[in-house]
Amino acid sequence: MSCHPPWRRDWKTGGPLRLHSTMQKDLKTHVQIKEDLAAKTHALGERVKELNCLYGISKLVDQPGVTLEDILQGTVNLIPVSWQYPDVTCARIQWRNRSFQTRPFQETRWRQTADIIRKGKTEGRVEVFYVKAMPRLDEGPFLIEERRLLDAIAERLGKVIAGMEAEARNKQSEIQYRTLVESVMDGIAILQDETIQFVNPMFRSLLGCRGSDRPEGGDMVDLIAPSDRERFFEARRGLENPLSGDAVCEIRCATRSGDIFWAEARLNRIQWNGGPAVSVMLKDITDRRQKELELRRESDYLREQNIQLRMAMKDRYRFGDIIGKSPGMRTVYELIIKAAETDAAVLIRGESGTGKELAAKAIHEQSRRGPREFVTVNCGAIPETILEREFFGHKKGAFTGADTDINGYIDLADQGTLFLDEVAELSLGMQVKLLRVLDNGYFNPIGDSREKRSDFRVVAATNRDVTHMVNQGRIREDFFYRIDVVPIHIPPLRSRREDIPLLIDHYLEKFDHRCTRIRGKVMDIFSRYDWPGNVRELQNVLHRYITLNQLDLPGARIKGPEPRFRGAADSANHRKGLEEVEKEIIADALKRNRWHRGKTAAMLNIPQRTLYRKIKKYRLNPA
Numbered sequence: 001m002s003c004h005p006p007w008r009r010d011w012k013t014g015g016p017l018r019l020h021s022t023m024q025k026d027l028k029t030h031v032q033i034k035e036d037l038a039a040k041t042h043a044l045g046e047r048v049k050e051l052n053c054l055y056g057i058s059k060l061v062d063q064p065g066v067t068l069e070d071i072l073q074g075t076v077n078l079i080p081v082s083w084q085y086p087d088v089t090c091a092r093i094q095w096r097n098r099s100f101q102t103r104p105f106q107e108t109r110w111r112q113t114a115d116i117i118r119k120g121k122t123e124g125r126v127e128v129f130y131v132k133a134m135p136r137l138d139e140g141p142f143l144i145e146e147r148r149l150l151d152a153i154a155e156r157l158g159k160v161i162a163g164m165e166a167e168a169r170n171k172q173s174e175i176q177y178r179t180l181v182e183s184v185m186d187g188i189a190i191l192q193d194e195t196i197q198f199v200n201p202m203f204r205s206l207l208g209c210r211g212s213d214r215p216e217g218g219d220m221v222d223l224i225a226p227s228d229r230e231r232f233f234e235a236r237r238g239l240e241n242p243l244s245g246d247a248v249c250e251i252r253c254a255t256r257s258g259d260i261f262w263a264e265a266r267l268n269r270i271q272w273n274g275g276p277a278v279s280v281m282l283k284d285i286t287d288r289r290q291k292e293l294e295l296r297r298e299s300d301y302l303r304e305q306n307i308q309l310r311m312a313m314k315d316r317y318r319f320g321d322i323i324g325k326s327p328g329m330r331t332v333y334e335l336i337i338k339a340a341e342t343d344a345a346v347l348i349r350g351e352s353g354t355g356k357e358l359a360a361k362a363i364h365e366q367s368r369r370g371p372r373e374f375v376t377v378n379c380g381a382i383p384e385t386i387l388e389r390e391f392f393g394h395k396k397g398a399f400t401g402a403d404t405d406i407n408g409y410i411d412l413a414d415q416g417t418l419f420l421d422e423v424a425e426l427s428l429g430m431q432v433k434l435l436r437v438l439d440n441g442y443f444n445p446i447g448d449s450r451e452k453r454s455d456f457r458v459v460a461a462t463n464r465d466v467t468h469m470v471n472q473g474r475i476r477e478d479f480f481y482r483i484d485v486v487p488i489h490i491p492p493l494r495s496r497r498e499d500i501p502l503l504i505d506h507y508l509e510k511f512d513h514r515c516t517r518i519r520g521k522v523m524d525i526f527s528r529y530d531w532p533g534n535v536r537e538l539q540n541v542l543h544r545y546i547t548l549n550q551l552d553l554p555g556a557r558i559k560g561p562e563p564r565f566r567g568a569a570d571s572a573n574h575r576k577g578l579e580e581v582e583k584e585i586i587a588d589a590l591k592r593n594r595w596h597r598g599k600t601a602a603m604l605n606i607p608q609r610t611l612y613r614k615i616k617k618y619r620l621n622p623a
Helices: 021-062 068-078 144-183 201-207 226-238 286-312 327-340 356-366 384-392 428-440 466-471 477-483 497-511 520-528 534-548 568-592 597-604 608-618
Strands: 089-095 098-101 110-118 121-130 187-192 195-199 247-254 260-272 275-284 346-349 374-378 417-421 457-462 486-489 550-553 556-559
Touching: 021 068, 021 144, 068 089, 068 098, 068 144, 110 144, 121 144, 187 201, 187 260, 201 275, 226 247, 226 260, 260 286, 327 356, 327 486, 346 356, 356 374, 356 417, 356 457, 374 568, 384 428, 428 477, 466 477, 497 520, 497 534, 520 550, 534 550, 534 568, 568 597, 568 608, 597 608
Parallel strands: 346 457, 346 486, 374 417, 417 457
Antiparallel strands: 089 098, 089 121, 110 121, 187 195, 187 275, 247 260, 260 275, 550 556
16 A cells, blocks of 8 residues: 555556655745745844834934933833844833833843943933743844844934033133123124124124114125234134134224224134134223323334433443444444334344343334244254254154153243254255245144144344355245345444443443543454354453453453452352352353353353363253
8 A cells, every 4th residue: 555645646557756856946935035035034124123222212312302211211112022022022212311111021041131321421220121031042032133123223322322422512612702792892703614603782882783783694794994804814713723712803893884993803712503613802992002002102102212312322332132323233223213112023133242131132122913922943053853843842642751841942931932043054954844824824733633823923133144144045035035025233342442442341240330541552352353152252252351350362461450458258249249140141141152161161252171060060951
């Protein structure tokens, strides 16, 4: 008896039914298609649940007046229906010591979690629980798709929380700002893309607005006098630097009736209606400007009178610490006064020892920058390898040994004067690096990607023929023209011999007020000598003459004044006075040579061993 049922037998032979190979292949394909369809249907179903959950969160966020608490509770309620076993699923969101959970809720050991992260910091957690054991799948009883959905929910909540908190801060800031600007006595306007979005009552009053006349929607620039608009634009551009604070400029504005008034405009970056904006605070300074103009006229008049009186006075040979009455020095005095009235770059030329640094200090002290720093840089004494670091400073960690942030010369000279002594010694590479900061004041400290700005005035000095060096290509033309705006030439001592007696009297008083005369023969020698070292050489020779009682010049060796009898106290005071002068001279020389002892000893014409002893005696150290 055959073991095959009747429906599986061949109707012709009565034997077992044998399928054709093609039919067998079609049957396998049919089975595979059914399995693929089932898998895709399952995946599609999971995807639909995921999209429904995330779409539901988006609908919660878009509801008007919704709170963050409403969103978190609503999200918890959406979670169970998105998991494969909704009936046994519960969820909880923990955020900043607060808990939002489904009802009913039961914490079990069958759990999935994902962190809520805002700005890289964990601030909460989303948890899903099964209240009883379920078949073991990808992650215990949970599917891989459910893990992805849980991570997506946590990521979405992190973004929602950050956005809502930022919006709340903006709204609070706007409310506070509106309350503030309505009550202040200065005019305030809010600009976005230069268009006026909001003004307070005082701003309307300054412009003379009446009734329905409203500045909102107009262009701020239309309210500013054409000649002052660039000044306003420059202040506006200054806010683009993230390191800058507020920007201030003085502009002339026009009222609706056409009247012009002076205003101080203070600009600040703010947030307005969720976007970046600029607040402009206007203060009417018309009265102040008129007073300043009157004071300036009076100051100019008094300055002119002062110059005339100074030239007519008995001591007209003196300008600050500069001594001289020769025509060449009077020209120098006039140029110093003119240079002090501007912020233009000054190039002082002259031989070594003529007093170029004294002239630079006089320009600084007579200018508006006088109360600020006067920073001296001896360009020839700084090694090329550290020149950039000395000028621009550096940030901590910029290179090996950079343990702290260090400000450079340019930073130190902010609001003051940067004196570049021996400027012709700068290399071409350093000239290029300085060009940009000389143009606009912006620079980058070494190791810092952020720009800084320094408002400084440049005064340079050199004893070289810079025009010849430009022709030789050793000084860049653009750099030369940038520093040689106001040229001043200090004449050598041999071309102003009439100043020598004045200088001698000045230094005698400085060294020892008891010694007030130089013998006629000695004075003749001083007056005939050419002084290749100029005033500095005269000072050193005179000091040696007073101290050692001996004049030692080429072609002249004369014993100095006989020492006078002094009591013990008088002698001690005299010695103390000379020591103070000697200390001052050595300290000044060390400073000029950047504490290079070999160069300092050569400048003072003394042995290095003697210099070391004096440094130790007077306890001189770099500042």
